[in-house]
Amino acid sequence: MISSAVLRGIGSLARTRTAFTAPLAVRCYSHAKVETDEEFDSRWVTYFSKPDLDTWELRKGMNTLIGYDLVPEPKILDSALRACRRLNDLASAIRILEAVKDKSGPHKEIYPYVIQELRPTLQELGISTPEELGIHKV
Amino acid sequence: MFTCTVSPTRSLSLSLSLSFHSPPTRVFSRSVSVNSPSRDIRIKLCTFFPPCIFLFVILSSLSSCLRKTMLHVTAGRIAGLLSRRGGAAFSSSSSRMASHGHVGVTEQADMSVPLYCDRLDTPLPDRPYKDTLSAADESLKQKEKGPWNSLSKEEKLTLYRMMFNETYAEMKKPTGEWKTVWGGIFFFIGLTGLVVLWQTHYVYPPQPPTFEDEWQAMQVKRMLDMRVNPVEGFSAKWDYEKGQWK
Numbered sequence: 001m002i003s004s005a006v007l008r009g010i011g012s013l014a015r016t017r018t019a020f021t022a023p024l025a026v027r028c029y030s031h032a033k034v035e036t037d038e039e040f041d042s043r044w045v046t047y048f049s050k051p052d053l054d055t056w057e058l059r060k061g062m063n064t065l066i067g068y069d070l071v072p073e074p075k076i077l078d079s080a081l082r083a084c085r086r087l088n089d090l091a092s093a094i095r096i097l098e099a100v101k102d103k104s105g106p107h108k109e110i111y112p113y114v115i116q117e118l119r120p121t122l123q124e125l126g127i128s129t130p131e132e133l134g135i136h137k138v
Numbered sequence: 139m140f141t142c143t144v145s146p147t148r149s150l151s152l153s154l155s156l157s158f159h160s161p162p163t164r165v166f167s168r169s170v171s172v173n174s175p176s177r178d179i180r181i182k183l184c185t186f187f188p189p190c191i192f193l194f195v196i197l198s199s200l201s202s203c204l205r206k207t208m209l210h211v212t213a214g215r216i217a218g219l220l221s222r223r224g225g226a227a228f229s230s231s232s233s234r235m236a237s238h239g240h241v242g243v244t245e246q247a248d249m250s251v252p253l254y255c256d257r258l259d260t261p262l263p264d265r266p267y268k269d270t271l272s273a274a275d276e277s278l279k280q281k282e283k284g285p286w287n288s289l290s291k292e293e294k295l296t297l298y299r300m301m302f303n304e305t306y307a308e309m310k311k312p313t314g315e316w317k318t319v320w321g322g323i324f325f326f327i328g329l330t331g332l333v334v335l336w337q338t339h340y341v342y343p344p345q346p347p348t349f350e351d352e353w354q355a356m357q358v359k360r361m362l363d364m365r366v367n368p369v370e371g372f373s374a375k376w377d378y379e380k381g382q383w384k
Binding site for chain 2: 058059062063066067085088089090091092094095096098099101102125126127128130132133135136137138
């Protein structure tokens with residue numbers, strides 16, 4: 001926007017060039033396709049749903065997901081918890097719940113919502129929340 | 139008129155004629171140090187030393203405050219650079235000794251195997267915390283392969299502690315490091331103050347006579363007699379009829 005204005009100014013000072021008198025609506029954004037939220041969610045649900053997911057892939061997926069600037073949707077977490085069950089890893093399942101609470105940061109309403117959504121899965125798989133085990137505080 | 143004598147052993151002395159016919163000035167005929175060479179070195183050292191301590195304080199507090207962030211590396215490097223410039227003699231030789239395998243050196247971690255780390259942004263580290271399991275741990279691990287509903291709370295906790303060292307709550311607990319930082323800052327500021335006090339007594343040359351109250355009074359009278367800034371400044375504030383400040 002600044003560059004086009006400057007160019008237009010220079011164009012008026014020198015000769016008028018058709019290339020510089022382009023309409024304001026043409027902006028210089030990237031042409032890459034932006035992934036929608038649903039596409040992102042389903043991609044990650046598919047990732048964790050792989051039947052022969054190994055421990056490295058679980059760890060890599062979780063660490064990458066936590067690295068993003070977002071709190072994962074309950075359906076992604078459900079898929080990840082089921083992957084923990086397939087790998088017989090209860091500790092990682094509890095760790096994932098702790099990580100979700102940490103990711104919510106100051107937004108204290110996110111974690112109770114996520115737990116509420118995951119409650120059927122937690123009961124089915126027998127995963128205790130950090131609060132139930134008492135490790136949510138020092 | 140006034141005469142000006144410069145000698146290497148005595149301070150610059152101005153023999154002024156106090157008749158107020160000429161303004162007090164100094165003749166900068168040549169750039170000669172007014173102090174003795176030894177005093178010169180002392181002055182240079184002592185003016186350099188306190189700012190050095192101060193900078194070191196600020197940087198060490200910076201580096202300790204930013205220990206957990208990426209800026210730690212830059213702050214540490216800057217501190218290292220400055221301390222090296224400040225005095226090579228003061229640098230510790232412990233780092234050099236460590237590479238020669240002397241007694242009392244800490245063991246270095248084997249970087250060729252996956253390491254465990256407690257990090258908020260890495261919920262699942264590269265390896266479990268406890269990798270050598272006792273027989274009881276092994277049997278618990280076997281039980282983990284069955285339905286988790288059959289595990290008690292204590293068993294779940296044991297499994298967690300086998301896999302991880304600190305919980306998220308323990309990782310996030312406050313360290314009280316800020317007390318050390320502030321304490322260090324105040325301590326070194328105080329130390330700097332003591333150094334400056336010592337300097338004022340042992341290093342600084344005697345105060346010029348122009349600082350004395352009598353001289354200042356005579357100077358003010360002279361400035362008023364000269365009508366310095368009579369319109370809006372100095373003499374404008376003096377009431378010449380009443381002989382007092384307005």
